[in-house]
Amino acid sequence: MRVALLGAGRIGRRHAARLTVTPGVADLVVADAEPRRAAALAEAVGARPARTVGEVFTSAGVDAVVIATATASHAALITRAARAGLPAFCEKPVAPDLAGTIAALREVEAAGTLLQIGFQRRFDAGFLAAREALRSGALGRVHTIRCVTSDAAPPPPDFLPLSGGLFRDCMVHDFDAVRWLTGREVTEVYARGSNGGAAFFREAGDVDTAAALLLLDDGTLVTATATRYNGAGYDVRVELSGERDQWVAGLDDRAPLTSAEPGGPAAPRRPWPDFQERFEDAFRAELAAFVRAARGLAPNPCPGAEGLRALHIAEACEVSRREARPVRLADVG
Known part of the structure; x- marks a missing residue:
């Protein structure tokens, strides 16, 4: 499975390392608002850099996306993933407010795609x-x-x-x-x-x-x-x-x-x-669960509605x- 990681910041860097050893991930693409940061992280973990975040949704040929960008960008990226027909994992929250969260979840529902929210304590x-x-x-x-x-x-x-x-x-x-x-x-x-x-x-x-x-x-x-x-x-x-x-x-x-x-x-x-070191095993488990769900091998363990509640x-x-x-x-x- 080809997975795109969006975000090369604090959480994104750790998720990149986790995804490279996640069963079922054959190829990892890294994208960030700052292309040089994406390129540096991709080189560090043996992944492919994307020139822009938008490229992930148009020509990168990925099967799923993991969103680890700043909170304010989550809803827009969830919407783009849904409209592109891509299953998505997103760190909480879906959006900073209830209205934005509901709007993004409606996009996912209309597209019929999968959205898993990152509440790692469940794992x-x-x-x-x-x-x-x-x-x-x-x-x-x-x-x-x-x-x-x-x-x-x-x-x-x-x-x-x-x-x-x-x-x-x-x-x-x-x-x-x-x-x-x-x-x-x-x-x-x-x-x-x-x-x-x-x-x-x-x-x-x-x-x-x-x-x-x-x-x-x-x-x-x-x-x-x-x-x-x-x-x-x-x-x-x-x-x-x-x-x-x-x-x-x-x-x-x-x-x-x-x-x-x-x-x-x-x-x-x-x-x-x-929190990253404390929940390292849980982070790895939730990403593995996302890949299984995105491949249709298991149900979604934490749908977007859980983030809303x-x-x-x-x-x-x-x-x-x-x-x-x-x-x-x-x-x-």
Whole structure:
């Protein structure tokens, strides 16, 4: 299968290396808005460079596309892929807002093509095991879920105005994970944010730390917290508390935690530095799943509608943060 990678930036570079070893990928084409960057990455991984991004959809002869470009370009590239009849994998989000997301998904539906959204936690071994434990009934009735996402360091200042903010860019992964783990929908949210770090968060209208309380349609309570400042390392966990048992995904010997108890575990020697290293195996698994789905060998594991539903929760949280009130999802978008 001939696959085109769109985007030679931070995520694109890692995806290029992953795709070169993905089963079923016989040829890789790399395209970027900056042709020299595409050429350099293609040479580094033994791929073919495209002269322009547009060439991918007209004369590159590819069978599928992987979109790892800046957020603002996702919807347009998804639309071009759909109109060209190409299955597409796209890093979240589909678009920065609900209207743009819906418009792009309508293009995919009209074309009848495949669109897989990049929520890599669905492919992480710990998250998969926690989901199985929950779905099997081993935990009993799950009454509380706690999500934690902590970046080791803030993103570059120029990233923030285009990111959509902490809820849409970062915590949207937690929102998707909660829906995927439980099979339930969020009905109401209450969210707050704070800024104690660099001024560029406030200047972008964003926050560097946030907390949200989510209510699921079966009454389960979910707390989700996120921060851009966790000097101990990159930390992602989800705790599932049931009447019979409690499970946690993301608690391993590299989780950046230090026990305050006498004799408790010390801080890890090699904490996770970032999301790319923490979820390397999951990224490889989701790209392999995309190739299988694009070849018609397996169903789509994460359709575009899943991205819309997670973004809907993030939008409700942003409204709640700005207006300091609980928000029902039915009243947003």
